[in-house]
Every structure is written in structure tokens, then in C-alpha cells.
Amino acid sequence: MKRSICVLVFAGLVFAAFCSGQKPPLAPAAPASQPSGAAVSLTKMKSLMDRPRGMPRNADPVPIMKRRLPKALSALAEMEQKYPKAKELHEARLMGVFAAIKLSQINKDLSIAKRAKQIAGKILASDAPDQIKLHADANLLFLNIRPVSAATTMPSTQPAKGVDTTKLILQFTKRYAKTDQAIGAVMIGMQIAQNVGDRKTFDKLLQQLPFNATLTKLDGTKLNLPKDLLGKVLVIDFWATWCRPCVQTLPHLKSLYARYKPRGVEIVGISLDKDPQRLKSFVATNKLGWIITYSGKGWEDPTARKYGIQGIPSVWVIGKDGKVVSNNARGNLAETIEKALSASITKPTPTTRPAKKADK
DSSP states (O other): OOOOOOOSOSTTHHHHHHHHOOOOTTOOOOOOOOSOHHHHHHHHHHHHHSOOTTOOTTSOOHHHHHHHHHHHHHHHHHHHHHOTTOTHHHHHHHHHHHHHHHHHHHHTOHHHHHHHHHHHHHHHTTTOOHHHHHHHHHHHHHHHHSOOOTTOOTTOOOOOTTOOHHHHHHHHHHHTTTSTTHHHHHHHHHHHHHHTTOHHHHHHHHHHOBOOEEEEBTTSOEEEETGGGTTSEEEEEEEOTTOHHHHHHHHHHHHHHHHHGGGTEEEEEEEOOSOHHHHHHHHHHTTOOSEEEEOSOGGGOHHHHHTTOOSSSEEEEEOTTSBEEESOOGGGHHHHHHHHHHSOOOOOOOSSOOOOOOOO
16 A cells, blocks of 8 residues: 655654554664663653553554653653763654654644653754754754644644645755755655645646666666666656555556556665565566666665655656656556656756856
8 A cells, every 4th residue: 555655744643653663764774772771761751652562453552652751751751861962863863853742742732742742852953863962953843834833623634724735845855955864855845735735836846856776687787867767757666576556566567668668767676675586586486577676675775764665555757857757646647757758957067157258
């Protein structure tokens, strides 16, 4: 099942993590460390943020969250006092931001929202990893778009009255445009725009999103995208042999491949399989003629994580210039391919002015 991009920001984030028990794909990985008091405190915070074992899926999580989120914030305060220089504190603070935002929404409490901003500010002023800083900044963006007030209701996703969502989102993505977090920032901006119903900003950001990936083909050779296939329209298929909907999609992909390959379209399958022999056997048996790549890391595949893949099949279309045309093309793939084929490649803007003619 295709899901919308999910990143560590938005009002429903802690709620979603609490209910599903799944860590969103862009969540910063916990720093590796030897067992220590800080590591134990971080584990305690995580347990308070996770879905309780045995909790029915249809159960209302809010009463439990009202009890557990204050404990998570208390654990963070204790951790800051006891281990102010521990590297685990960066991730703990980010979890504290999530907990404070969700609790402020539940209780309609501006003081807790203020605490979320203070914790996020500490992250931005620290030596935290860039990805953690990005998510802290993203949560500040969210609080500017939907500030907590006594009138806040859940799970409304509408921006506050008078807030220029487009301006705030574009300012946010611009701050990271020349950093290693550029793609993550654009994807966060896309999610926020999508959730507040700002389709124009979503489409604008989508057009800015490059698809960059270093992949390994089944024969062991590397494929660098978009460089190695620049000028072609690419269909990127995140899939796996164990995914029934993915397998059911293959006949349609075969038909489209035969139709569009002569017109300059290439399919690149990014497999989330872990067993290389099973994958190779499946590809040979089913005579898949397009490029198949494989990392062996399953859901931890670097490209899948980079682009927030949570459900498969996930079908993307990349234009001739390497920019994303669609991140959800499964339902209208032929039409999206046609759109990408007919699009002209935007030439880069000159960085220097032409020389002036000499005066006669």
C-alpha cells in the first residue's frame, strides 16, 4: 500500500509512532555507544514513546499518552541534569520535542508548546548531527504554521489563520538548499504542504526534488542516477519479490516497458529483498528485462530511506533532467510517463552575464 511521505515532523507524528510502533524512515538512528547511564535514560524515553505491548489496535491512545508523555519529558529533564554532555542527549531532546508538541495539543497548553520550542532551540544551538537539527527546525516550522492555542482541536491539520504557509515552507527548504539535508528538507516541506492542503507548494517542491542514488545492479556493477541515464525518462519501482501487490504489478510494467522503451523510457527496480539468490531466480524466471538493483538491506535500503519509502510498491517517475515528476505514479503511470516525455528540459540559468560590446 502506498503511503504519503512520512517524516519526523507533523502533528500526528508521535501519535502515528505510538500507534504503529514503527520508526519513520527518516528518523535519526540512535548513536552507537557503550551501555551507560545516558543510554539507559534514552531507552527509558523510547519505551515511554512506544506503543504499549498488548494494546488493542482500535484502542484510544490519548489517555495513555497523557500519562506517559509527561514522564518522557521528566526523563529528558533528568537526563539533561545528569548527563549534559552525553551524545545520546541529542536524540533524547528530539524525542522531547515530539512529546511536548503532542502533549501541548492534547492538553491545549501553550506552556508545553513553549517548552517544545525551547528544546528545539537547544538542539539547533548544539553540536547535534545535521539530520537531528533538521527535524528540530522542522518542528519549529510546524509550530509556526499551527501554533497551539486553547482553540486547537485534534486532529485538525489546517494552518492558523493569517499564516503564509507557502512562505514559511519555502524559507525552510531554502535554508538547507546547499547542505547535505537538502532532500530531507524538501520532503518535509512536501509533507507539510500536503497535510495542510497546499497543493501548489507541494507541486513546486516536487519539481525541485532531484533523484540522486548510487545503486548496485544484480551483476555487481554500479548505477549512478541520474548521471548514467540522464536524458531518459525513468520509472523507479521500489518493490520486493515477497510483496504480492508488487508481483501483481509486473505484467502491467512489462506492457508499459515494451511500449515506452523505444521512446527513451527505462525502468529501474530497487529491490527491498534480502536474499540475492531468491531475487536473481525470480528475475530470471519472470523474465524482467529492465534494470534491477539490490542492496541487501531490505527496508534499510539507503535510497528507500532517503526518499521516505514506507510502503511498496512505490512507483516514481523521473524526468529527463533527473528531477522527480511524480512520487506516486502507480495509479496513472502511462499518463505520467507521457507527461515526462513531453516535458522540455530546463536549461540552467547562466551564472555570468554576456560581455558588453565595446563602444564605437
